[in-house]
Amino acid sequence: MAAVEKPHTGEPAVDWSKGAAWVVGAFVPAADAKVSVFDWGFVRSDVTYDVVHVWHGAFFRLEDHLSRFENSVKGLRMALPVDRDGLRDILMGCVRRSGLREAYVAMVMTRGIPDPSWPKRLPSNFKGNNQLICYAIPFVWIMKxxxxxxxxxxxxxxxxxxxxxxxxxxxxxxxxxxxxxxxxxxxxxxxxxxxxxxxxxxxxxxxxxxxxxxxxxxxxxxxxxxxxxxxxxxxxxxxxxxxxxxxxxxxxxxxxxxxxxxxxxxxxxxxxxxxxxxxxxxxxxxxxxxxxxxxxxxxxxxxxxxxxxxxxxxx
Ligand SMILES: Cc1ncc(COP(=O)(O)O)c(C=O)c1O
Known part of the structure; x- marks a missing residue:
């Protein structure tokens, strides 16, 4: 898929060239991927993530990364909103939209935003509010x-x-x-x-x-x-x-x-x-x-x- 979508519909073209993300259940260009300042992922680093790469148009060790991410989410007593097939589809969707052949592909799970009526000391009460964010951006080199x-x-x-x-x-x-x-x-x-x-x-x-x-x-x-x-x-x-x-x-x-x-x-x-x-x-x-x-x-x-x-x- 080309980096710019909907070229023939008359609607404004969406620029996926800087990458694509999946936030609050929808795909958006990477630049529009935002989380709330009230999310405990931001407020307390109450978050886990994983990163898989795409090289020459193929994921590398995707199932290993998915397994580690699932274990991390479980370890933090969070709940994923999708099963493994669903998560794989979302990651594929991000890379497909971006068109990137070499990509840094992240899956992030934050605690989410507490309901003000909930006691703040019980993070497991946030189940259902946990937020899944995924994105694909150009490959990142720790060492060039x-x-x-x-x-x-x-x-x-x-x-x-x-x-x-x-x-x-x-x-x-x-x-x-x-x-x-x-x-x-x-x-x-x-x-x-x-x-x-x-x-x-x-x-x-x-x-x-x-x-x-x-x-x-x-x-x-x-x-x-x-x-x-x-x-x-x-x-x-x-x-x-x-x-x-x-x-x-x-x-x-x-x-x-x-x-x-x-x-x-x-x-x-x-x-x-x-x-x-x-x-x-x-x-x-x-x-x-x-x-x-x-x-x-x-x-x-x-x-x-x-x-x-x-x-x-x-x-
Ligand atoms: C702290 C830390 N250690 C090790 C690694 C390497 O892990 P992996 O080979 O799964 O990318 C990472 C990757 O980001 C990391 O953040």
């Missing part, structure tokens, strides 16, 4: 492709990751206070990315990405304190396919600073090499060999149709 050629500069943040028993990082959320503080540090240090250490003293994750370290040929990702990333799942599967040992394990700050290679993984950018951590240059300031192999295989697998669901652009 040019930087992925050389690798980014990472700092180990002095800001501790919020305790996982306070805010569960496996429920994808907007509690970005610690991440935002870490990003201020990134700015102050003229770096590109940050990784945060959990209160247990182990490496947790990065703002918007999981972190991996390579030690003696083995790829290691933290056990706790991080989102169970779908890209992280791909990394483990690709390692298995390529015969690279891989595991989730505790990583201390000192171990990370001494790693052979470091990379990040996220839907918004894929497998992203780090070539400097604090003062230490890794792999002569280039992506390490295992990182490079994983990065290349990850994108090649997209073109082979690995875990892809084609978008029905004409539906």
């Amino acid at each position: 492709p040019e930087m992925q050629e050389t690798g980014g500069r990472m700092i180990v943040s002095e800001v501790p990751r919020i305790a996982r028993h306070s805010v569960d990082p496996t429920i994808k959320n907007y509690h970005w206070g610690d991440f935002t503080n870490a990003l201020f540090e990134v700015e102050d240090n003229d770096a590109d990315h940050a990784v945060l250490i959990g209160p247990d003293g182990y490496v947790a994750e990065c703002p918007g990405a999981n972190v991996f370290a390579v030690f003696g040929g083995s790829v290691v990702s933290p056990v706790h304190g991080a989102l169970e990333g779908v890209t992280r799942k791909s990394v483990h599967e690709l390692c298995d396919l390529l015969g690279i040992p891989n595991r989730n394990d505790h990583i201390t700050r000192d171990q990370l600073l001494d790693a052979d290679e470091i990379f990040m993984a996220s839907t918004a950018g894929g497998i992203m090499p780090i070539s400097q951590v604090n003062e230490r240059i890794l792999s002569n300031g280039r992506p390490g060999p295992i990182t490079k192999r994983l990065h290349e295989t990850y994108w090649a697998k997209h073109d082979e149709g690995w875990h892809t669901t084609p978008v029905d652009y004409d539906g």
Whole structure:
């Protein structure tokens, strides 16, 4: 479908070129996607979300993202207004309207707006008021492709990751206070990315990405304190396919600073090499060999149709 709809009806054309959203039960251009200032998603970060990408006209690991989103919604005691088929149709509808072949596709569930007569301390009473918002916008890169050629500069943040028993990082959320503080540090240090250490003293994750370290040929990702990333799942599967040992394990700050290679993984950018951590240059300031192999295989697998669901652009 073209980005501009209804060209022959005489009605004003709708411009979908910046993306499409589904809000309060209707499709609207991305620029018109708005939520109320009274929604607890805004007022209290009482919200969960997920993001899947579309690459060369196909969703990547759509069912994994839908499963994680359903679990997150359940974990926050919210209720989706549609079943899985309905949700898939809405996401398809957003991408179809946008016409985007490479897209960042989000599904967001907010607590909604309380009825003034309800006691505010019981969020489960909001069932039925929970708001589902979905949108497709042009693909988002946490690390630009040019930087992925050389690798980014990472700092180990002095800001501790919020305790996982306070805010569960496996429920994808907007509690970005610690991440935002870490990003201020990134700015102050003229770096590109940050990784945060959990209160247990182990490496947790990065703002918007999981972190991996390579030690003696083995790829290691933290056990706790991080989102169970779908890209992280791909990394483990690709390692298995390529015969690279891989595991989730505790990583201390000192171990990370001494790693052979470091990379990040996220839907918004894929497998992203780090070539400097604090003062230490890794792999002569280039992506390490295992990182490079994983990065290349990850994108090649997209073109082979690995875990892809084609978008029905004409539906
Ligand atoms: C905090 C955090 N960790 C990890 C990730 C990576 O998860 P995924 O690979 O599922 O995109 C994200 C993605 O946005 C994230 O926000």
